Amino acid sequence: MSGTVWWKSGTVYQIYPRSFQDSDGNGVGDLRGITQRLDYLAWLGVDAIWISPFYTSPMADFGYDVSDYCGVDPLFGTLHDFDELIAEAHRRKLRVILDFVPNHSSIAHPWFAESRASRNSPRRDWYIWRDPAPDGGPPNNWLSNFGGPAWTCDAATGQYYYHAFLPEQPDLNWRNPDVRAAMHDVLRFWLKRGVDGFRVDVIWHLIKDEGFRDNPLNPAFVPDLPEINRFEQIYSCDRPEVFDIIAGMRAVLREHGERVLIGEIYLPIERLVAYYGDDLTGADLPFNFQLLSTAWEAESVAALVEEYEAALPVGGWPNWVLGNHDRPRITDRVGEAQARIAAMLLLTLRGTPTLYYGDEIGLANVVIPPDRVQDPWELNEPGHGRDPERTPMQWDDTLHAGFSTVEPWLPLSTDAARRNIDEMRDDSGSILTLHRRLLHLRRDHAALSVGGYRTVSSAAELREGLFVYERFEGDVTVRIVLNFGDCERRLMLPAGTTWAVLLSSRSGRSGASEAGELNIAPNEGVILMPHIEI
Incomplete structure (x- = not known):
């Protein structure tokens, strides 16, 4: 793999800094806390860490409302702390x-x-300002992703400013070349400090329709969906001009050698893959979030993998995500038993996987009492909050689970005394041990990290809940068998070959030899490699 760029062969681990490790006893995680836990991450076997925002911010949206792009908020530490990290x-x-x-x-x-100081301000055009509609209301029907109108009227100047999210998060005008230049300088500031790449937040939102046309009604809208889904967002985001902006970012990154550009994109596959562009215009990894919403059954997941692989442009490198700070935990979505299958899927599919902190210990969504709700989305649209998947990492069975010496900013899980790193790291049957073994298998076998992919399941096997596929590189083939069901299944193996069990999600099976027929336990995953020619 010496000729493979690191972001293709490696695994990314997302850290939500407020919730990873508190080093100064205020109940909130920080940069020095991350540094203190780097040995754990090296032990686990990940290759890169992606850190959610720690910039100077009033924290209306917990750091996604930036007031100084080149500063560290005192809550998280200092620039010196970042340099040490x-x-x-x-x-x-x-x-x-x-x-x-x-x-x-x-x-x-x-x-x-x-x-906002004046309509004649030199920076007036750095943001998106529009006159009211003829009735004095918002300029068009665009909605905020956090509920309510996406326009707020500024009484002093009599115009509305646009915000795709909270009113405290005004959208920048990327059609203005001065904005582009300023933001490119932000990238350079952090690149010079040694960062290895960027995950670009809501990259598909960066350019809006030049005529600010109304979005059309969404015929598929149902009332229990967030309000943003009432309209199809065809004019407020995913505009063709966005690729010119991405090309500009790519050019800045190329000034500093091999760096990765990841784009956050919640779009269907046919639109998602357009963001690969080419070597000059696209993102290296347009985030593939399809597993977050696909039905958790063998047939649906296999069909998704095939659709995505077929849609990738020539040279496009795939990637997979099972959890992040905006979506319910994978354990919550599929259950504790199937969370092991999810780990095996994520870490054996072709492409770069991103692992969300806490998923490796099977952390589920944590119930947040009403008086401890923090997320502004939950406060605006009850039932859509993201606090449950942002709770603190659980390190040991001490008070506050080793995360802090005081009450954390969000509550811990009720089973923190047993669901923590110290309790699980020496348990051969724990989900943490399974993650570590999977990560190290990826490093040991090029077939798993950079090899090709093919589905070998029959339609009947998929209907029975078995998803079987192979990864291959050179003359090495690895076969993955995942049982999405809660019934034992039997799988016929290719005749004439004995298979070694590289890893099973069940304790005690790894290292065994299998031939002819393979019995798969309920909720079991098995990784096989041809062993002995008979």
């Missing part, structure tokens, strides 16, 4: 990817203060 991560051969939030700033950013 980079140095210590690189010393352990861990890459560092930052969250870049270019679509919108904080309302407290000096740019916006100057922009």
Whole structure:
């Protein structure tokens, strides 16, 4: 794999900094806390860490409202703490990817203060301002992703400003070349400090329709969906001009050698893959979130993999995500038994996997009492909050689970005394041990990290809940068998070959030899390699 770029062969681990490790006893995680836990990440076997925002911010949306793109919020530490984190991560051969939030700033950013000061302000056009509609209301029907109108009227100047999210997060005007230049300088600031790439927040939102046309009604809308789904977002995002913006970012990254550009994109596959562009215009990894919403059954997952693989452009490298800070935990979605199958799927499919902190210990969504709700989306649209999947990492069975010396900003799981790193790391049957073995298998076998992919399940096997596929590189083939069901199944193996069990999600089976017929336990996954020619 010496000729493979690191972001293709490696695994990314997302850290939500508020919830990873508190080093200063205020109940909130910070940069020094991440540094303290780097040895764990190296032990686990990930290759890169992606850190959600820690920039200076009023925290209206927990750091996704940035008031200084080149500063560290005191809640998380200092620039010196960040430099130490980079140095210590690189010393352990861990890459560092930052969250870049270019679509919108904080309302407290000096740019916006100057922009709203006057219609004649030199920075007026750095944000999106429009006159009211003839009735005095918002300029069009665009909605905020967090509920309510996407336009807020500024009484002092008599115009509305656009915000795809909270009113405290005004959208920047990326049609303005001065905005592009300023944001490119932000990228350079962090690249010079040694970062290895960026995950670009809501990259498909960066350009809006030049005529600000109304979005059409969504005929598939149902009342229990978030309000944003009432309209089809065809004019407020995913515009063709966005690829020129991405090309500009790619050019900045190329100034600094091999760096990765990841784009957050919640779009159907046919639109998602357009964001690969080419070597000059696209993202290296347009985030593939399809597993977050696909029915958890063998037939549906196999069909998704085939559809995605077929849609990838020539040279496009796949990627897979099972969890993040915006979606319910995988254990919550599929159950504790199937969370092991999910881990095996994520870490054996072709492409770069992103693992969300806490998923490796099977952490589920945590119930948040009403008086402890933090998420502004939950406060605006009850039932859609993201606090349950953002709770603190659980390190040991001490008070506050080793995350902090005081009550954390969000509650821990009720089973924290047993669901923690210390309790699980020496347990050969734990889901943590399974994740570590999978990660190290990827490193040991090029077939699993950079090899090709093919489905070998029959239609009948898929109907029975068995998803079987192979990864291959050179003359090495690895076969993965995943039982999505709660019934034992039998699988016929190719005749004439004995297979070694590289890994099973069940304790005690790894290292065994199998031939002819393979019995798969309920909720079991098995990784096989041809062993002995008979």
